[in-house]
Amino acid sequence: MGKKLLSFLFLIVFFQGFSQDLQVSENAKVSIITIGTASPSYALYGHTGIRFKDITTNLDVVFNYGAFDFETPNFMLRFVKGDLQYFVTSNPFADFEYSYRHENRSIYEQELDLPIDKIRLLYNNINNSLTSDERFYTYKFIDKNCTTMVIDKVNEVIDSKAIDFQKPQEQTYRSVLFPYANEQFLQQLGINIIFGTKVDEKATKLFLPLDLMEQLKTVKYNGKPLVTRTSTIFEAQKETPPFNFFDSIYLLIVLLGIIVLLNNRKLTFVYFSILGLLGLFFSLIGLYSFHEEVLWNYNVLLFNPFYLVLLYFFYRNNVQKIKRVKWFILLLLVIYVILVINKVYLISVLPIILTNFILLLRTKTNQSK
Known part of the structure; x- marks a missing residue:
């Protein structure tokens, strides 16, 4: 070779x-x-x-x-x-x-x-x-x-x-691609959150x-x-793979459920940090890459870089700016829900959407417990 x-x-x-x-x-x-x-x-x-x-x-x-x-x-x-x-x-x-x-x-x-x-x-x-x-x-x-x-x-x-x-197709590229990873939830989720608006165009x-x-x-x-x-x-001999809890939406639900139920401030801030870093990554990739599929990725409204700003103001104990950033993120989250309400991967991200709403709404605007 x-x-x-x-x-x-x-x-x-x-x-x-x-x-x-x-x-x-x-x-x-x-x-x-x-x-x-x-x-x-x-x-x-x-x-x-x-x-x-x-x-x-x-x-x-x-x-x-x-x-x-x-x-x-x-x-x-x-x-x-x-x-x-x-x-x-x-x-x-x-x-x-x-x-x-x-x-x-x-x-x-x-x-x-x-x-x-x-x-x-x-x-x-x-x-x-x-x-x-x-x-x-x-x-x-x-x-x-x-x-x-x-x-x-x-x-x-x-x-x-x-x-x-021969004619315009009714399905979008995202809808066409989605079933290919039906048996691999995490891969399917990853593909859909890294893709932007191009894959929502009609698959012509x-x-x-x-x-x-x-x-x-x-x-x-x-x-x-x-x-x-x-x-x-x-002809390949296809076998239905056994259910894998660690590659399913149930794993995501359990992990997010633990974060919500424990209601631990430090754990919540770690979660916000992960969301913010992912959002920052998606934003930078969109600016850096020539791949049109990752441009204009509205999933940054879910994995929002402003979570990092929110954490910064918590660190500075700036109550007024905490309130403003918190409600700004909530507004963007509402816009995100409107954008994905008819998308094929809505169920996949629904646990994250609900978790974000819950954690943001009950997050206090000062550092007292």
Whole structure:
């Protein structure tokens, strides 16, 4: 593997890239490969690849978008900022299939009905990009990922936007994403509180692997179905995970319930500190990052940086300013409730909302017990 460690992280799978110099023959076929979901965060939404198979030249390769190099200088800062360079890699299909079978993730294949000149053009475009600057791109969670890159490459060679949503969708991006983490409450909560207003827009962009697979069933090209054959290469054996109290809303309710019932001033202030620091983090990330999904994050009204200001005035024993900041935070909390009342994750944050209201309303404005 040399000095490069490639990994797909949050929608990314580990592969070593290589280049194929073979030219495809008249017998070449191209297909879209869809990988099913899994529990780890990088596999939560599945994966899309594009396969070229040619029995004449013994070519059988899958191209994958979304690889990056952990050795990139300032890797974590660039990842958070959203200017980390991702790139396309290729892998023998046998290795590709084995790795996903090993992870117990389903593998589906949809063969495309394209003329051989289009298949050759598509293969050459992607294969040649492995050794050019076109190999690199700036990843965007919704707008530019492993699925959208495959869509763009196919649409480019067929000179159309055949693969796309055919009409505006009624669901928002947040609603589309929400069910993928239904069995992992803490991950689902984390995803929803770090996302801002962009994911509340109507989901007019086709960006998830399983949605692409469904959409391809109805796509037509030159008056005929684009997909000629759909097959299941491997069907994962799904098992319903046992109930995990430590990854459920009940854990959150119990922890917050303890804080409310103990009515301990120091514990309340620790809780306010955590809220304030999280709010400060969300605010700074929104200013720092190029990821549009984390911009304008109204969850800072729940995890509010002004809790830190409130604690400061408690430390200074400034009664007047304590009152003003306290009621200001309560006002922002009411606004937050109005904003999330119709959001899919309302139940997830409801225990936090109620706890914040209770603790703020009964917080005294002086330091006497």
